[in-house]
Amino acid sequence: MEKLKIFVLLFTLLSCSKLWAADYNASIFGIKSNGTTLNTTAIQKAIDHIHEGGGGHLNFYVGRYLTGTIELKSDVHIILHEGAILVGSTNVYDYNIDSPYRSLVYAKNAENISITGLGVIDGQGRQLAYNVLDQVHKGILEDPLKYDRSAKYRPKGICFRECKNVKIEGITIKNAAEWVQMYDQCENLEINNITVDSKAFWNNDGLDIVDCKNVLVTNSFFDASDDAICFKSHDENKMCENVEVRNCVARSSANGIKFGTVTKGGYKNFKIINNKVYDTFRSAITIATPDGGVVDNILVDSLRAYNTGNAIYLRIGARWNKGRKGTMSNVTIRNLYAEIPASKPDAGYEYEGPVEDLPRNVSPASIVGLPGQYISNVTLSNIEIVYPGGSNPKYAFRGIKPSDLDGIPEMESAYPEFSQFKELPAWGFYVRHAQDIKFENVVLTAKEKEYRPAIVFDDVKGAAMSGMEYNSPGGGKKVHKYKSTGIIQKK
Amino acid sequence: MINNRLFKLKMMGKPGVTLFAFLLFATIHVSAKDYLVTDFGAKADGITLNTRTIQRAIDYISENGGGRLVFDAGNYVTGTIYLKSNVTLHLKYGATILGSTNPFDYVSDPKIKWVAMIFAVNQNNIGITGRGTINGRGFITANNLVNYIHRGIFKDELKYDRPREWRRPQNVYFRECTNVTITDITLRDPASWNQTYDQCKNLYVDNIYVDSKSYWNNDGIDIVDCDGVVLKNSYFDAADDVLCFKSHDANSICQNVVVENCIGRSSANGLKFGTVSRGGFRNFKIKNITIFDTFRSAITFAAVDGGIIENIEVDSVRSINTGNVIFLRIGDRWSKGKKPSMKNIRISNVYAEVPIGKPDAGYNYEGPVEDNPRNISPASIVGLPDYKIQDVKLKNIEIVYPGAGNPLYAYRGTSPADLDSIPEMPARYPEFSQWKELPAWGFYVRHAEGIEFENVILRAQKKDYRPAIVMDDVKGGSFKEVIFTEPESEGKKQIIQHNTEGVTVY
Amino acid sequence: MKVYKIIIINALLLWSFSLTAKEYKASLFGAVSDGITLNTGSIQYAIDYISENGGGRLVFYVGRYLTGSIQLKSNVVIELKEGAVLVAAPSIYDYDGPENRNALLWAEKQDSIGVVGKGVIEGQGTLVLESIKTQRKKGYLKENIGSLCPALIYMKGCNSITIEGINLREACGNVQFYNGCTLVSISNITTVSTSVENSQGILLSECDRVNLSDSFFDTSGKELSQAGASKNLSIVNNINKDGKKIR
Structure with a gap:
């Protein structure tokens, strides 16, 4: 009897905690799904609100959600339901371009964050990259234009730094202006069942895992116009360790699976x-x-x-x-x-x-x-x-x-x-x-x-x-x- | 179909009109052979730039007896092409000719000195037909051009922070062509004006849909110094003048024009003669148009550059939510010694509602908000x-x-001094709001001179401080069955005459 | 001795030119490296602009630049950096050239022009030939195939031409044709053009002071052939795929 009581109590607690992870629909925050309204500030408000309220899910349902850089914070879980597309602005000034982690979805020092669902993150990277180039040619942004493309201002798709307990599952990530996703010095990173279409522009790596610990990448597809699955180590005092990659398929105009270059x-x-x-x-x-x-x-x-x-x-x-x-x-x-x-x-x-000049x-x-x-x-x-x-x-x-x-x-x-x-x-x-x-x-x-x-x-x-x-x-x-x-x- | 058109035209009654219309239809589409543009290797993928291939196809057809160049459903990207004699571009339902978004894919015609996607110069028996679309993608192209200007590799003075009209590609520009047929197509999103027919003879436009508000100066249709025009059954939505007749050449004239069954929305004017009006406008019959x-x-109707305007008949106009109804103006802007004139204007069967607010509010490129306190x-x-408007009949x-004209907001009284103080503004760009x-x-x-009003009802929904009609320097005329309704206006003198003679008010 | 002189003159020319040459990146003119955007308009505008503004180099960096015929103008050098590929448009209608002779890159009566670098000009010969054959079969083209096939480079009546370092691939017609040109310097190039029959590597006609050196040829036609007599030729250290010297 006592046992049963405990069990019931536990069960109730468990189901409560599930319920506890509050669910928010994007529309509550005035986020628009029409593809033309720039939602940056509204989505950020949503994340801040959920974060400050102890965490929860932010649900995006079918539609096109135009946005610039948003910063994901602890205990906030973005769910892109089937048909929901987070669409990157093509205006470079909608991004955190002065940060080394410039990207559409950014996080730093956050814990328990995730992006899941069957939806899409589309960076509109080609147009964005050419718009960056245009700003450089007009002299507004300063950039040496290595290989005739911007080296300094192209935003990535996802960029998480020093985050813990990160999960990316189910989604399609595509068309960044640069690497489509980078996880840098993160711990406990799980990537499962994602589709990466990263051919919008040059240097479009499919996945960059930099100095991370405890990483599991499974059941995912990568198509990239640079390295597809890529491990890096940017910091000589750090390492990439305890990493497992299973059951993935990759296509690349550089390397399929790469350790390096940095x-x-x-x-x-x-x-x-x-x-x-x-x-x-x-x-x-x-x-x-x-x-x-x-x-x-x-x-x-x-x-x-x-x-x-x-x-x-x-x-x-x-x-x-x-x-x-x-x-x-x-x-x-x-x-x-x-x-x-x-x-x-x-x-x-x-x-x-690149076609090489060599016999x-x-x-x-x-x-x-x-x-x-x-x-x-x-x-x-x-x-x-x-x-x-x-x-x-x-x-x-x-x-x-x-x-x-x-x-x-x-x-x-x-x-x-x-x-x-x-x-x-x-x-x-x-x-x-x-x-x-x-x-x-x-x-x-x-x-x-x-x-x-x-x-x-x-x-x-x-x-x-x-x-x-x-x-x-x-x-x-x-x-x-x-x-x-x-x-x-x-x- | 052709017989049917002819029948309708005959019914309109004017022998001159029937004659040119007949000539028009007798000459085109006698033996049209069809060629598929894809047969020449054009790709309908929305990516491949087909300029040279389409051009080659046009040249080939023109050199080989003429015919129709047929576009099946799909998206055909192109830069500047030149239509040639005896070739009709036929766009099937679902076919879209997409303008390249690269300004360097367009050329400025050396004679016209203007940029367009589809040019024709000195060609006969040409046309664009079918239920397909011409989409200039002008918003992107115009903005790309702005980028090149800012990069310093393309010269333009950027008036109002936009490239000049003639450097932005418009969709269609035909010059000195004879027997031109434009039917059934949709024309949309140019970077400049949409379509210009300049010094063409026998122009037939029927059942087109025009969506022209992608960038500034997006006129709906510009008919310049043409002789023999039928424009009917068409819809226009434009970010500048909609049905626009112009006269660029002091030695030419726009004449023998029929406009019928057209609907237009504009962030400028609905039906407009001018602004450039060097030669003039003659013999127009305009029937059944709706402007909203x-x-x-x-x-x-503006004669501001030395041109004439005469024998114009406008019958059946609905004007709903439109800032002004009728504006007839002689000015003296670029006349260069020529004497402008306007006479014999008949306007009948008009119903109009003028709003208190901005009628085109909310459109992407709405008309410029003016800086002035001005009552309606x-x-x-x-x-x-020195140049009086003569013989105008409104029936x-x-x-x-x-x-609701409020004198504390803006005031113009009717004392002789007040009326005389209204400036003549002869050289000013003519707009109804210019004073x-x-x-x-x-x-x-x-x-x-010679102003006739017959069965004219003017309604003010709220009390206005001004009279209904003010005449200043009018010689001769009659006001028959002119009715005014205005709240709290009992005993108000609604007609004021100043320096006016020979006007009979019944 | 004469050859030596020519080399010195060429070297001097090159040197003086590179000192003054202003560099323009292709992207400035909207050239797009995605392999599907036809860049003819942008590249031609760039060449015209550079020529009218004192000359310089139009530089292409890594990427595939689709283009139809472009006309080189005086004092403009195209530089193809390693990995840059000028990709010839597949439709025959994207080509033109002087006297109805098609070429991807052509010039007529221009001075001080060139194509340099470690990049590639890819002629897509098979595709262009297919386009020609289809259009002829349909009757839209009457001319014979040979006269339609575009060369990769055709220079007519030009003076002081530098072709250096580049890779030339798969022309539909001949790879390079120089007609009535003087001071032509071709060095260090790699030519592979075997997908269409009888594609000749270099065709010379009535040229004066031509210097060809250190180049590799694998062509379906002759590596080097001469139509009208040329004079003052220096042909040094060039081989074909079998290692044979080309003379």
């Missing part, structure tokens, strides 16, 4: 499991530490890449490291399948990846450290990469003579991309400055004849290869070792 | 001391005014 602190304890990448210009997975960061304990399992320019690119560089030395160790990539095309995989996208035959997957800074303990198991082959040494040539291999520049301070060295001397894998590399059951296929060997090791200390399979018309050299020791090739 | 929610006058202005017939007229307060609430007539 990597000051680093990345630890990642699980990237069961994801797909397709029609992507650069690498299916790039892990780069050019700015002194630490990369440790990364698992990539079951990654499939179709029509993607490169499969794997692991890279230590020395760009903005200021004397600190980047490290990369304990990286496991298993169950990876990749198909690399001969032509540009993202052709036809409005902002396709270059199709590049291999690459693991490239620096002299004395070895990428260490990398396991590649159950890997299959299908290349087009057909390289033409008359078009671009890199031989395997010592002078050829030593002629490959280190490019430690260059922006790390798989194509940065232009022509590389292998068609399957190029490994340089690395130690303790395991290849298990790796199948490399070139569909047409190659002038290059399948794998080149240069300055590698210890590589164990087993279950290797090389398919290329006319055979050709399989493995070329240079300045390397402990390369063990088993059946 | 209009800022200025339902009818403005009367209808006005105002010539100049079966009823005008409902709000009245600010006028001394009558119903009609103000000055410098005129």
Whole structure:
């Protein structure tokens, strides 16, 4: 009896607390759904009101809600119901452009916040970006216009900084003028079942997770005219750690899954499991530490890449490291399948990846450290990469003579991309400055004849290869070792 | 269909009109071959700029015996194109020609010195037909042009903070063309005027819908120095004058014009002759027009640049919620020695309601709010001391005014000194409100000869401090069955005559 | 010796030019890098404007700039930064050129002009050819295919032309054609044009002082061919896809 009482009491309490999270409809605050009324101040009032009243849900039902920057505050949960669209103003002055976190939906130091529902956030980023440019050309805003686009004033879609207990679920996020969403130094971030359409303008990353702890990204779709799923570390005293990405699909005119480019602190304890990448210009997975960061304990399992320019690119560089030395160790990539095309995989996208000025035959997957800074303990198991082959040494040539291999520049301070060295001397894998590399059951296929060997090791200390399979018309050299020791090739 | 039109025109009675109308229909659409614009590779995706493809199609059809260039449903983006002889653009229901929003996709015609989306210069037998739409997207284009001006790469003085009219693309500009047919289409959102027909012969406009309030100076239709015009069954909503006749050339004239069954809304004037009126206007027959929610006058005839206005017949006008009903004006602005004149004007069967508030309030580009205390202005017939307006007959007229003229708000008395102090303003832009307060609430007539009023009812809904009619320097005329209704006006002298002779009041 | 002289003259010209050249970003004139907006009007306005205002460089940064025929004017150099692609419009009706000879980028009787940088001019030859064939089949075009196919670059009667560094791809007609030009310097370019038959890399006719160096050609037609006799040619260090020297 006593037990029952407690149970009833608990139940009542629970249901009360559910009810307690007060529900507000947008219209109470005079927020208009006609697509032309600028709602910035009304939505902000709604958020402030709910926040000050102890939290609750702000419900947007079907309609177009035009707004500039709104700041989400603790315990406020925005629900975009199906058909509700939060539409970004195309006037740059409706945004917090003087903040480094300029964005349509902004939050800082907030806890327990969420944006959920089946609705949409549409930044109208192309028009916005061109309007920013217009203000620059008129001399009203000052901006050096890097690459003829504004570097300083383009707002992101969502930008949360130092927030805790953040949930983004169900919504579609699209058309920002810059990155579509960034979570910076957040803790306990859950992203589930979202759709990202981020091709409105240049640098439209799909998802940027910067120096966050405890992150779960699941069941989401990303289409981006820059990196699709992107981890960064902007602060050398912070790290991105305890991150899991599962069951996501990504398309990118840069990289599918990317660690970097800015990597000051680093990345630890990642699980990237069961994801797909397709029609992507650069690498299916790039892990780069050019700015002194630490990369440790990364698992990539079951990654499939179709029509993607490169499969794997692991890279230590020395760009903005200021004397600190980047490290990369304990990286496991298993169950990876990749198909690399001969032509540009993202052709036809409005902002396709930049056409490079270079004669270059199709590049291999690459693991490239620096002299004395070895990428260490990398396991590649159950890997299959299908290349087009057909390289033409008359078009671009890199031989395997010592002078050829030593002629490959280190490019430690260059922006790390798989194509940065232009022509590389292998068609399957190029490994340089690395130690303790395991290849298990790796199948490399070139569909047409190659002038290059399948794998080149240069300055590698210890590589164990087993279950290797090389398919290329006319055979050709399989493995070329240079300045390397402990390369063990088993059946 | 053609026979039917012809029949209706004959019924109108004027032999001259019937003759030119007949000539018009006898010559067009004899053997029209149809060509699909998509066959030339035009894309109806709303993105592809089709300028050159459409131009090529027009050129081809014109060079190969003529025909219709047909646009199926879809959105066709284009910059400037030139229509050529024997080609009709036929826009099917759902087809929209969208103006490019890039001002650099338009050209300024070297002869006309004006920018437009669809030009025709010296062409015969041309037209735009069908139930489709021409949408200039002028708001965006005009604002883009403003941006380029501010960037310093395009020169314009930005009068009133907007680019000059001739640098903003209008939808249609035809010059010196013969046998022009514009039927059934919707014309919307130009960056400047909507459509101009300049020195054209035999222009036939029927059943068009015009929505022209996307930017400043969005006239509904401008017919300049044309000879032989039928304009009927059309609807206009414009951010400047609606049915606008002009005369740009002192040696030309706008003449032989029929306007029938048209409805217009304007943030300026409904039916307007002028402002530019160098040659003049002759032989107009205007029948059954409705003007509503209009800022200025339902009818403005202005001869201010040395041109003539004569033989004008206006029959059946409804003017609802319109700031002024009739404004006839001779001025002396850009006359350059030519003598302006206005004579033989017949206006009959008019019902008009003038509001107390701003009739076009709430429109995006409403008419400019004026800085003046002014009670509601009367209808006005105002010539100049040396150029009198002659032979004006007003018959079966009823005008409902709000009245309530308050002398403490604005005052113009009827003493000789007060009346003489009203300035002539010969060079001023002619508007009914140009004198600010006028001394009558119903009609103000000055410098005129032969004014006939017959069955004219003037109603003031509230007491007004002014008389109904003031005449100043009027020679000859008659007022038959003129009725005034005004609260608390018993014994009030409603007609004041000053320097006036030979006017009989029955 | 003569060749040497030419090189020096060219170098001097280039040097003096780049010192005075004002730089204009393409976006100033509303050029849009989305690959779907046809920029002909904006680019032409830009060229006219720059030429009328003392000359300079019109700079395109990374992105795809769709355009139809544009006419280069005196003292204007187009600079295509790495990643910038001038994408040729697919419809044949977007082309014109002097004497009914179509070209994407053309000039007639202009001085001190050029196209430089690491970017690309993409001719979309297959698409343009398809447009020509369709329109001919329908009878809307009468001229033969060869005379309709646009070249990527056609210069007629021009003086002091610099083509440097750029990638030229997939012309519908010939890639470059110089007719009656003097002081033509072409260096360090990469030409790949194989999707349409008989696309010649460079066609010279009655030119004087032409310097072609350090370039790569993979073309379906001849890499370099001459119609009318040209004089004072310097052809140095150019190869085709088989590694053969081009002379």
